[in-house]
Amino acid sequence: xxxxxxxxxxxxxxxxxxxxxxxxxxxxxxxxxxxxxxxxxxxxxxxxxxxxxxxxxxxxxxxxxxxxxxxxxxxxxxxxxxxxxxxxxxxxxxxxxxxxxxxxxxxxxxxxxxxxxxxxxxxxxxxxxxxxxxxxxxxxxxxxxxxxxxxxxxxxxxxxxxxxxxxxxxxxxxxxxxxxxxxxxxxxxxxxxxxxxxxxxxxxxxxxxxxxxxxxxxxxxxxxxxxxxxxxxxxxxxxxxxxxxxxxxxxxxxxxxxxxxxxxxxxxxxxxxxxxxxxxxxxxxxxxxxxxxxxxxxxxxxxxxxxxxxxxxxxxxxxxxxxxxxxxxxxxxxxxxxxxxxxxxxxxxx
Amino acid sequence: xxxxxxxxxxxxxxxxxxxxxxxxxxxxxxxxxxxxxxxxxxxxxxxxxxxxxxxxxxxxxxxxxxxxxxxxxxxxxxxxxxxxxxxxxxxxxxxxxxxxxxxxxxxxxxxxxxxxxxxxxxxxxxxxxxxxxxxxxxxxxxxxxxxxxxxxxxxxxxxxxxxxxxxxxxxxxxxxxxxxxxxxxxxxxxxxxxxxxxxxxxxxxx
Numbered sequence: 099x100x101x102x103x104x105x106x107x108x109x110x111x112x113x114x115x116x117x118x119x120x121x122x123x124x125x126x127x128x129x130x131x132x133x134x135x136x137x138x139x140x141x142x143x144x145x146x147x148x149x150x151x152x153x154x155x156x157x158x159x160x161x162x163x164x165x166x167x168x169x170x171x172x173x174x175x176x177x178x179x180x181x182x183x184x185x186x187x188x189x190x191x192x193x194x195x196x197x198x199x200x201x202x203x204x205x206x207x208x209x210x211x212x213x214x215x216x217x218x219x220x221x222x223x224x225x226x227x228x229x230x231x232x233x234x235x236x237x238x239x240x241x242x243x244x245x246x247x248x249x250x251x252x253x254x255x256x257x258x259x260x261x262x263x264x265x266x267x268x269x270x271x272x273x274x275x276x277x278x279x280x281x282x283x284x285x286x287x288x289x290x291x292x293x294x295x296x297x298x299x300x301x302x303x304x305x306x307x308x309x310x311x312x313x314x315x316x317x318x319x320x321x322x323x324x325x326x327x328x329x330x331x332x333x334x335x336x337x338x339x340x341x342x343x344x345x346x347x348x349x350x351x352x353x354x355x356x357x358x359x360x361x362x363x364x365x366x367x368x369x370x371x372x373x374x375x376x377x378x379x380x381x382x383x384x385x386x387x388x389x390x391x392x393x394x395x396x397x398x399x400x401x402x403x404x405x406x407x408x409x410x411x412x413x414x415x416x417x418x419x420x421x422x423x424x425x426x427x428x429x430x431x432x433x434x435x436x437x438x439x440x441x442x443x444x445x446x447x448x
Numbered sequence: 449x450x451x452x453x454x455x456x457x458x459x460x461x462x463x464x465x466x467x468x469x470x471x472x473x474x475x476x477x478x479x480x481x482x483x484x485x486x487x488x489x490x491x492x493x494x495x496x497x498x499x500x501x502x503x504x505x506x507x508x509x510x511x512x513x514x515x516x517x518x519x520x521x522x523x524x525x526x527x528x529x530x531x532x533x534x535x536x537x538x539x540x541x542x543x544x545x546x547x548x549x550x551x552x553x554x555x556x557x558x559x560x561x562x563x564x565x566x567x568x569x570x571x572x573x574x575x576x577x578x579x580x581x582x583x584x585x586x587x588x589x590x591x592x593x594x595x596x597x598x599x600x601x602x603x604x605x606x607x608x609x610x611x612x613x614x615x616x617x618x619x620x621x622x623x624x625x626x627x628x629x630x631x632x633x634x635x636x637x638x639x640x641x642x643x644x645x646x647x648x649x650x651x652x653x654x
Contacts, residue, residue, distance in 0.1 A: 121575040124609070124618040131618045132608025150616040151626045153573035159565040161518040163540040164558065164646070167461055169639035176629060198520070206460070213460060224632040274519040281524060288524040314480045318517025321481075323564070324557045325585060330484045330517060332588070337483075366590040404607045409590040431602025440595035 106286045110244045111234040115146040116186035118177060118200075120193030121154050123355035123387075129404025130355070130389035131192055134238055137392055141252055142245055146190070149180050157195040161319040171213070172220040174203045179221065179229035189232035190241060194354035197237045198275025201283050204231060235283075237276060239353035239388050243285060243293045246300045254397035257303030259348070260420040265304040266348040269383070270294035271338070271361065273354025274314050288312075294351050294388060301395060310341035315357035322360075335364040339376045339383075346377070349384040349415050351391055361385045366409045369445035380447045382410035394421055401427055411448050452508065453499045455542045465534035469493040475522035475532045487515040489522055489532035496535060508543040514554035544645050562646045566639070570631055573622035 115138070123131055138144045156173050159165035181189055191197045207214035214231075221227050242249070257266045272291040277284025286292030289312075295305045316334025321327045338361070342350075352358040365382040369375050375382050385408065386394075393403045400421070405412045406428045416423055429437045442448050456462060475489040476482045482489065492512065495503050507513060513536055522532040540549075540558075549555030568575055583594040596603060600611060610617025634640050643650070 119618060121577070124574070125576045125578045125581065128604060128609035128611075128618040129607035136608075148616040150614075150620060151623065153622050153626055153630055154569055154575045156569055156575065158575035159569055161537075162561050162565055163537060163544070164562045164565050164642070165569070165634075166541065166638045166642050167459075167537075169634055169637040169642075172633045172637045173630065176633060206464070209464075210460070220633070220637050224636040225629040227629075274521060278524045279520050312521075314517065314519040314521060316480065316517070318481070318519070320514065320557060320561055321517045323561060327554075327557070328588065330481065333484050334480050334517075363589050363593070367588040402606060402608065406603075407592060407596055409592045430606070431599060432605040435602055437599050437602055438595075441591040443591060 106290060106292065108236070108240075108283065108285060109234060110236050110240050111188035113144050114186055115144065115188045115190045115241070116181040116184060116232075117146050117148050117238070118152060118155070118189065118191040118193075118196060119148075120191070120196060120355055121158065122195075122359065123192050126359045126407070127355055127387050127390070127404060129402060129407075130387045133389040133393040133398065133403055134192070137249070137389070137396070138241065141249060141396065147184050147186055149184060151180055152177060155191070155193070155196040155199050157193065157199040158319060158323075160199060161195065162323060163320075168216075168220065170199060171203045171206070171217050172224065174200060175217045175221040175229050176225060176227060178231060179225075179227040181232065182228070182230045187230070187233040189235045190238050191235075192238045192355070194237060194273030194276045195356065197235075197283075198279050200235055201280045204235065205280060207231065237293075237353065239293050240285060242388055242392055243296050246297050249392065249396070250300060253301065253395040255395045255419050255421055257298060257301045257395070257419070259418050261418065265302055266418065267306050267345060268298045268303045269306050269308065269311075269342050269345075269347040269350045270298060271315060271350055271352045271354075271357050272312075273352070273357050276353060294353055297388060297391070298351065306342065306345045306347050308342045308345050310338045313338055313341075315354070315360045317356045317360060331360065332364050332367060335360055336368055339365070339368070342383075343376045347383055348418060349386055351386055351388060353388050355387065358385050358387050362409050366443055366446050369443065373445050375446055380445070381414060382446050384408065384410050384412045384415045386412070394419070399423075401430070409443075410446070452501055452504045452542065452546075453496070455545070456496060456504070456538055459538040459541060461534050462538050465531045465538055466493060466496060467528055467530055469497050469530055470528060472527065474525045474527065475530070478521045478525045479532075480519055480521070481515045481517050485515040487512060489516070489536070492539070493530060493532055493535060496539070505548070508539060508546065508548040509551035509555075511552045511554040513539045513543060514552065514557065541642075544642060547645070549646070558646050562643055566643055570627070570634065573627050573630060578619070
């Protein structure tokens, strides 16, 4: 079995990373990106560059077919030129869609060197910039996976139910563009992705293997962005919830920010539409980003992590793990200002 | 303009997307869109592979090519290394260049997407940004999103974000010189031309 898994590993650089932020993660999980940088710098002592001149990779526009491939590859070239300018060679995107875009562009350049030359020319014509291709490109979740054992002794909590002493049951959901496009770029490839399962197992939890484990979350780009098409999106997510429900997961863990958002928000929508929740007590299944999970186990303040932005509330999960938190600080703003609380949904218990 | 099949083959992605399809249907079996819509990527590969101009024109004018969700699950599974989802991107590009997308309801949605997404990218440098995820258009986001949308200036600093600030950090304003370079990339590489194809009345300037 060990030899089998060796075939599913990939090279992950050890230090000196160039971080590429994610439009979706910043929008819905801004605390996760700050947490990732904090973990890399403060817990692991790594050097990671957060360049202020970076911008979108255009991935959502590209997969919605409003940005041509030539434009996207040149925007990618500009991002690589920022990396080159700062003296880095290891590229780490926060977004799974971006990771797919970067690996696609790099694969096409490797197959077709004339296309890479065209990208160089386009970038020069537009910006008078030059770039080098990264020596190592990994998704940000790959770094937490790589350093999971190093982080473990620094953790204050484990993925164990403190009331029963049993491991928490965790559904892991991998964003499609992490390994389905280029399986060799994913730990465990596309069939047995291990990037999140590895974290869960190392930190004391139990991974649930359920029938629709590899099904898409349902984002579908234009299928969500256009309001009239959202039936596609919610139907796909619902299929996953129904498949995982009998296993009674304690929470869902994702490495893609879009998947995390949909699996959180669609539980609210399904509850409103069909009076259906996917846990027995009506609270829904909490959904965490891998940065939030790592931060929680390290003992970071859940409200700095941004757990108050989740529609499915995380307090019951924190209580199961035994995480200390201050409920009275949940809705504080900057400078301790007390903000009004969000309205409560009719069906999904808060 | 030439034959449609030639336009399709000229796309730099075509060679990776369709080599030799044996019509096994594995792509359709794994496809989330095929479960939800009357959609069959196997048949699309077959239509393009046959190269019949009339059939291809019908396809490019139909709703069918707009059903794919770009999850690319098909890529992992195809025993011949074809990528039905990537072929769909090629077909959508040709449909927009030829103006055929206007013939279908799903195709016409490109006007809305073009306006919103390209505007976001060119104006602020993000595809998505909280200010532009309006709760009125996104009721599915629920009351917590509504709360965050209203109080983001108070909440974001607590999350370590640099909302509308200068310098690095999540949600920072992207400097004008960087936005100018992104815009020039769109001008040089055909991004603005595609916009003009989809929204001709708005002209090439954003």
